[in-house]
Amino acid sequence: MAKETSIKARTQTFSFFYGQKQALFDINIDMHENRVTAFIGPSGCGKSTFLRSINRMNDLIESTKHTGLMEVDGVDVYGSDVDVVTLRRRIGMVFQKSTPFPKSIFENITYGLTLTGKKSKSELEEVVESSLRRAALWEEVKDRLHHSALGLSGGQQQRLCIARAVSVNPEILLMDEPCSALDPISTGKVEELITQLKDQYTIVLVTHNMQQAARVSDYTGFFLMGKLIEFDRTRTIFTSPSKKETEDYITGRFG
Amino acid sequence: MNRFSATSKRFGEHIAEWSIRIVASLSILVIFLIFVFVFREAAGLFSGAQRSQAAAEAAASASATPADHEQDVYNPDEETDSAATTSPSNANDQDVYNPDATIEEPAPAAASTATPEEAPQASKSLWEQLTGSIWQPVSEDPKFGLIPLFIGTTKTTIVAIVIGAPLGILAALYTAFFASPRVRNIVKPTIELLAGFPSVVIGFFCLTIVATFLQDVLGTAFRLNALVGGFGLSLAVIPLVYSIAEESLTAVPRSLREASLALGSTEWQTAYRVMLPAAAPGVFAAVLLGVGRAFGETMIALMATGNAAMKTWSVFEPARTFAATIGSEMGEVVWGSEHYGILFLLGSMLFLFSFGLNAVTELYVKSRLIKKFQGK
Amino acid sequence: MSVFSGHLPASKRVLGFFAVLVAAFAAVAIVGLIVSMFGIFIAGGAQHLSWSFLSEAPRNNNMEGGIFPAIFGTALLVLIMSILGVPIGTATAIYLNEYAKQTSVFARSVRFAVNTLAGVPSIVFGLFGVGFFVQFLGKGLDGMMYGSMEAKVFGQESLLWCSATLAVLTLPVVIVAVEEALRAVPRELREASLALGATKWQTIIKVVLPNSVTGILTGSILAVSRGAGEVAAILFVGVAYSMDGNVGLTEKFMHLGYHLYVLATQSPDVEKALPLQYATTLVLLGLTFLLNFTAIYIRSRLRTKA
Numbered sequence: 001m002a003k004e005t006s007i008k009a010r011t012q013t014f015s016f017f018y019g020q021k022q023a024l025f026d027i028n029i030d031m032h033e034n035r036v037t038a039f040i041g042p043s044g045c046g047k048s049t050f051l052r053s054i055n056r057m058n059d060l061i062e063s064t065k066h067t068g069l070m071e072v073d074g075v076d077v078y079g080s081d082v083d084v085v086t087l088r089r090r091i092g093m094v095f096q097k098s099t100p101f102p103k104s105i106f107e108n109i110t111y112g113l114t115l116t117g118k119k120s121k122s123e124l125e126e127v128v129e130s131s132l133r134r135a136a137l138w139e140e141v142k143d144r145l146h147h148s149a150l151g152l153s154g155g156q157q158q159r160l161c162i163a164r165a166v167s168v169n170p171e172i173l174l175m176d177e178p179c180s181a182l183d184p185i186s187t188g189k190v191e192e193l194i195t196q197l198k199d200q201y202t203i204v205l206v207t208h209n210m211q212q213a214a215r216v217s218d219y220t221g222f223f224l225m226g227k228l229i230e231f232d233r234t235r236t237i238f239t240s241p242s243k244k245e246t247e248d249y250i251t252g253r254f255g
Numbered sequence: 256m257n258r259f260s261a262t263s264k265r266f267g268e269h270i271a272e273w274s275i276r277i278v279a280s281l282s283i284l285v286i287f288l289i290f291v292f293v294f295r296e297a298a299g300l301f302s303g304a305q306r307s308q309a310a311a312e313a314a315a316s317a318s319a320t321p322a323d324h325e326q327d328v329y330n331p332d333e334e335t336d337s338a339a340t341t342s343p344s345n346a347n348d349q350d351v352y353n354p355d356a357t358i359e360e361p362a363p364a365a366a367s368t369a370t371p372e373e374a375p376q377a378s379k380s381l382w383e384q385l386t387g388s389i390w391q392p393v394s395e396d397p398k399f400g401l402i403p404l405f406i407g408t409t410k411t412t413i414v415a416i417v418i419g420a421p422l423g424i425l426a427a428l429y430t431a432f433f434a435s436p437r438v439r440n441i442v443k444p445t446i447e448l449l450a451g452f453p454s455v456v457i458g459f460f461c462l463t464i465v466a467t468f469l470q471d472v473l474g475t476a477f478r479l480n481a482l483v484g485g486f487g488l489s490l491a492v493i494p495l496v497y498s499i500a501e502e503s504l505t506a507v508p509r510s511l512r513e514a515s516l517a518l519g520s521t522e523w524q525t526a527y528r529v530m531l532p533a534a535a536p537g538v539f540a541a542v543l544l545g546v547g548r549a550f551g552e553t554m555i556a557l558m559a560t561g562n563a564a565m566k567t568w569s570v571f572e573p574a575r576t577f578a579a580t581i582g583s584e585m586g587e588v589v590w591g592s593e594h595y596g597i598l599f600l601l602g603s604m605l606f607l608f609s610f611g612l613n614a615v616t617e618l619y620v621k622s623r624l625i626k627k628f629q630g631k
Numbered sequence: 632m633s634v635f636s637g638h639l640p641a642s643k644r645v646l647g648f649f650a651v652l653v654a655a656f657a658a659v660a661i662v663g664l665i666v667s668m669f670g671i672f673i674a675g676g677a678q679h680l681s682w683s684f685l686s687e688a689p690r691n692n693n694m695e696g697g698i699f700p701a702i703f704g705t706a707l708l709v710l711i712m713s714i715l716g717v718p719i720g721t722a723t724a725i726y727l728n729e730y731a732k733q734t735s736v737f738a739r740s741v742r743f744a745v746n747t748l749a750g751v752p753s754i755v756f757g758l759f760g761v762g763f764f765v766q767f768l769g770k771g772l773d774g775m776m777y778g779s780m781e782a783k784v785f786g787q788e789s790l791l792w793c794s795a796t797l798a799v800l801t802l803p804v805v806i807v808a809v810e811e812a813l814r815a816v817p818r819e820l821r822e823a824s825l826a827l828g829a830t831k832w833q834t835i836i837k838v839v840l841p842n843s844v845t846g847i848l849t850g851s852i853l854a855v856s857r858g859a860g861e862v863a864a865i866l867f868v869g870v871a872y873s874m875d876g877n878v879g880l881t882e883k884f885m886h887l888g889y890h891l892y893v894l895a896t897q898s899p900d901v902e903k904a905l906p907l908q909y910a911t912t913l914v915l916l917g918l919t920f921l922l923n924f925t926a927i928y929i930r931s932r933l934r935t936k937a
């Protein structure tokens with residue numbers, strides 16, 4: 001594995017609460033630049049909650065609160081002088097269920113760009129092409145850019161969402177089970193994509209699929225009931241985990 | 256400042272949010288304004304006798320309009336005709352078709368008991384006036400006894416609920432559990448269609464068709480009476496009760512139904528003994544809202560009840576409701592008179608009553624419903 | 632009931648039969664009543680329904696001629712009411728569904744107000760219309776613009792104040808309908824937009840509203856159709872039995888429902904007026920259901936397009 005890169009995001013004793021219910025307990029993680037950090041764990045263990053805490057998506061849910069520190073580039077993202085909108089522009093997100101807007105492919109990609117003012121047509125076209133290429137979708141859709149995005153297959157829709165996320169040039173890309181609704185071929189394409197994208201982005205990936213974590217990630221964290229049981233280089237986690245729970249889970253003896 | 260600080264102040268965002276908030280507060284404002292403007296006019300009543308003196312004169316002059324050919328019988332719709340400048344000129348003929356003309360016989364009987372006492376009205380307290388048993392607002396000696404109106408409103412509402420609630424609930428039970436999907440797809444939209452009927456159309460239907468039909472069948476002395484009016488109101492109540500009852504019946508968890516059926520209960524036993532009780536708070540709410548609808552409905556009451564303020568509980572005799580009283584008398588009342596204030600007082604009562612009903616359904620029924628389904 | 636119901640005693644089976652029968656009877660009775668209402672109205676009014684009835688003004692004390700001014704007045708009323716009420720209702724629904732926190736006192740007050748408003752009897756809205764719109768707002772406007780509270784421009788019963796009164800009356804219905812449409816927009820779409828760095832307002836404008844426009848439109852039309860037949864609330868806010876003046880915002884106007892009411896209760900000649908009443912009923916019902924069918928049509932049109 002390559003040498004350590006600098007730390008892009010990190011947490012210190014980060015805890016998260018939905019009302020009275022604590023969903024995350026004292027999480028300490030460093031997420032490295034240009035690396036893929038994967039989170040695995042059984043359903044309901046808090047993976048999505050953690051991911052959504054990074055770009056403050058959880059702000060949308062009422063009566064939630066956090067304690068501890070969540071830092072991106074040394075800035076406390078929950079700090080009072082942080083603007084959520086600016087923060088979210090820098091941190092892209094891809095959801096489990098593909099969420100194309102019921103608009104054309106072109107409009108989907110340019111959505112993020114047009115939010116900050118008018119852009120020239122050529123500028124937009126350029127971004128559409130480069131984003132779709134980065135998402136390995138360009139060849140498949142270049143002739144139907146102005147057709148509805150809902151006409152795409154599930155796998156294509158998910159790659160469109162990735163293209164849409166990268167169109168605004170974020171620094172971090174959060175992916176919450178991006179392949180769970182896809183067939184193996186589409187999954188393969190998206191995984192390939194993730195490996196390519198990490199050259200430009202810091203990627204944080206939540207997955208249920210342990211092979212996937214092993215294949216694409218550099219670091220893996222194992223969550224269990226809101227606690228981060230173990231966090232290490234992926235190879236270490238999958239070959240010689242130090243905790244029994246981790247071993248039980250990755251060898252399928254969980255439960 | 257850091258790299259995630261706002262790049263712009265986003266004034267637009269704040270303006271948008273605050274505009275939306277301000278517009279949203281209009282609903283509260285309207286409730287407040289209804290309180291202020293309806294109650295304020297009514298409050299004038301309580302502010303001293305010199306006003307009621309003036310009002311008495313005003314009312315007396317109003318009743319002395321040349322077209323007012325019957326001094327004893329109070330018939331509001333005749334009044335409407337003579338007072339409105341735009342109305343047909345020949346409307347006062349005695350032999351014309353006027354549904355309210357049928358009540359001219361009993362009305363003097365009710366009114367005549369009152370004529371002897373000629374006490375000047377300023378000497379009567381407001382409370383004494385309101386609790387009197389004669390409603391005769393336009394005359395030399397106006398009487399504002401609310402008892403007959405109260406009785407009229409109550410009896411028509413009771414008729415409406417007695418007819419409307421069981422029908423609505425049973426029909427809901429039928430479409431929710433017994434009907435085949437095909438039948439349900441006909442019955443449900445049809446009943447919902449009834450909710451879209453303007454109440455003036457229902458009033459017209461009762462006035463022309465139901466009234467004649469019921470008189471032929473029952474041989475009642477009065478063509479228009481509380482029964483006809485209550486039946487009309489039930490047509491407004493049914494779709495309301497039906498929709499809410501159906502909604503709460505279908506909201507009962509399927510598991511409950513399956514459990515009951517699994518225990519060997521038949522479909523109908525399950526429906527009546529398990530589902531209906533389980534949905535009881537919702538059905539109760541439906542009936543409460545039905546009461547509110549019947550109580551406050553104006554046009555049907557105005558057209559089909561006969562509209563005579565009589566102190567009788569018989570449903571075969573005419574009735575006059577609070578809402579219909581406002582509807583028929585507000586048009587020609589003298590601005591600022593005591594009569595005017597009392598009509599607003601009636602409006603305030605209607606408002607308070609509907610407000611209370613709503614609060615009860617909101618606070619009590621909904622919490623009960625939630626408790627029931629979530630097992631808390 | 633299945634073949635296994637054979638084990639029930641006969642008396643129970645009879646009871647069960649009656650239990651279902653009673654419920655079915657209730658449903659059939661209601662439906663039968665509605666169908667016969669339609670039948671009676673059509674039988675009574677269909678032959679009177681002609682082009683001249685729809686297009687001409689009434690003559691001879693409304694006993695002859697058509698009801699065009701009433702149709703026109705009602706349509707105008709519905710239109711102005713929608714212009715006044717639908718934007719306010721939509722904005723309130725946006726607040727309740729997009730901005731409001733469940734825990735906020737203000738949001739709960741708005742919701743309570745909307746629910747309360749929905750239950751207020753329409754005649755009370757009528758009193759409110761006279762007391763607030765005509766007497767307070769209207770006279771106030773006259774005082775401000777013409778220097779006299781008695782200028783009788785805004786300070787009198789009129790089409791405008793009727794529309795405003797009905798806008799208030801239909802407001803809760805619009806709010807509920809629009810809220811339902813907004814709720815139908817998947818949360819994921821909102822999140823996708825926000826995750827791209829859109830502000831809340833941008834998300835509302837660019838994602839939420841475009842995706843709920845059909846629902847908002849149909850919901851509003853359905854809500855507004857409630858106002859089309861409402862008479863009690865405008866009984867003394869500006870309807871007229873006949874018109875000789877011109878049509879204007881600050882003038883009185885003719886209204887189908889009120890027309891029917893007056894024809895039915897105060898006609899000098901009932902025999903002659905009855906077909907007129909039936910025909911007017913048909914037109915009023917037609918207008919109401921036309922709005923409903925328009926809503927259904929728009930819904931199906933936009934569904935197939937999406």
Ligand SMILES: Nc1ncnc2c1ncn2[C@@H]1O[C@H](COP(=O)(O)OP(=O)(O)OP(=O)(O)O)[C@@H](O)[C@H]1O
Nearest residue numbers: 018021023041042043044045046047048049050061
């Ligand atoms: N909006 C919410 N309100 C209350 N509790 C929530 C909410 N969202 C999640 N939770 C709770 O927080 C815990 C963690 O949920 P989270 O969605 O983060 O799990 P997850 O690891 O992503 O699960 P999955 O693999 O199924 O997606 C769960 O117990 C869940 O019930």
Ligand SMILES: [Mg+2]
Nearest residue numbers: 047048049176
């Ligand atoms: Mg998850």
